[in-house]
Amino acid sequence: MRWEIIGSVVFLSFLHGIIPSHWLPAMSLKKQYKWSDFYTIKIVSIISFAHILSTIIIGVLFSLIGKWLTHTLIHIPAELLSSIVLFLFGIIFIYRHYYHHHFHLYHEKEIMNEKQVNKQIQLLIIAMLFSPCMEITGLYFVGGVFNWQYVLWISFIYFFISFISSLLWIFLFDRISTAINFHRLEHNSGLLSGISLILSAVLIYFI
Numbered sequence: 001m002r003w004e005i006i007g008s009v010v011f012l013s014f015l016h017g018i019i020p021s022h023w024l025p026a027m028s029l030k031k032q033y034k035w036s037d038f039y040t041i042k043i044v045s046i047i048s049f050a051h052i053l054s055t056i057i058i059g060v061l062f063s064l065i066g067k068w069l070t071h072t073l074i075h076i077p078a079e080l081l082s083s084i085v086l087f088l089f090g091i092i093f094i095y096r097h098y099y100h101h102h103f104h105l106y107h108e109k110e111i112m113n114e115k116q117v118n119k120q121i122q123l124l125i126i127a128m129l130f131s132p133c134m135e136i137t138g139l140y141f142v143g144g145v146f147n148w149q150y151v152l153w154i155s156f157i158y159f160f161i162s163f164i165s166s167l168l169w170i171f172l173f174d175r176i177s178t179a180i181n182f183h184r185l186e187h188n189s190g191l192l193s194g195i196s197l198i199l200s201a202v203l204i205y206f207i
Contacts (some may be wrong), residue, residue, distance in 0.1 A: 002146065002204065005200065005204070007200075008196050009154050009158060010157060012133075012135050012196060013158045013161035015193065016135065016158075016161075017161055019189055023044070023166055023169045023173075026047055027170075029124075041167060045163075045166075047125055048128075048163050048166040048167075050126075050128050051131065053129075055133045055137075058132050059137050060140065062137045062141040063143050063144030065144065069145070070144070078145050082141075082204050083204050084201070085141050085145075086141075086142060086197045087202075089137075090138075090193075090194040090198035091194065093191070094190070094194035097191040135193040135197070
């Protein structure tokens with residue numbers, strides 16, 4: 001078992017779960033319409049599942065690409081190929097941190113300006129479905145290079161941490177949202193993700 005891969009998945013999944021753009025619109029709707037915790041859990045579960053599912057689907061596609069490249073570039077060791085790809089992913093996210101916009105929810109203003117609550121929920125589900133977590137796809141690629149066992153572990157860890165963290169915000173949001181500067185964390189999430197991917201690349205190659 002390559003624990004550097006598992007560790008990176010845990011870190012990125014946790015980081016992904018506390019980014020406010022992923023759950024703040026749902027919390028805003030809860031406050032606006034005075035939803036009960038039970039109803040909020042129902043809505044957030046659907047939203048989270050749509051977001052996680054799209055990420056896993058794209059991740060599996062990256063795994064297939066990794067598997068294909070492994071058989072195509074048979075003269076390149078799996079460790080070297082994985083390290084190169086993760087290093088490139090890391091560089092891309094660090095570059096985006098300094099020279100590109102950070103994560104924003106697809107049509108967020110349209111969602112919040114919509115007058116019908118059912119329409120707002122539908123738009124939010126669609127928005128999260130088309131806003132997958134791309135940071136994790138590099139690790140899916142590595143999973144395809146090494147073994148499909150890693151693809152299953154990555155999917156399970158990512159699903160569990162992301163889904164549970166989204167539900168926890170229903171109960172923790174009012175208590176700690178003012179104590180922690182989540183927007184600063186979101187601003188630096190690309191940088192942290194890039195560093196994590198580069199560190200994983202180094203560990204995979206040298207360990």
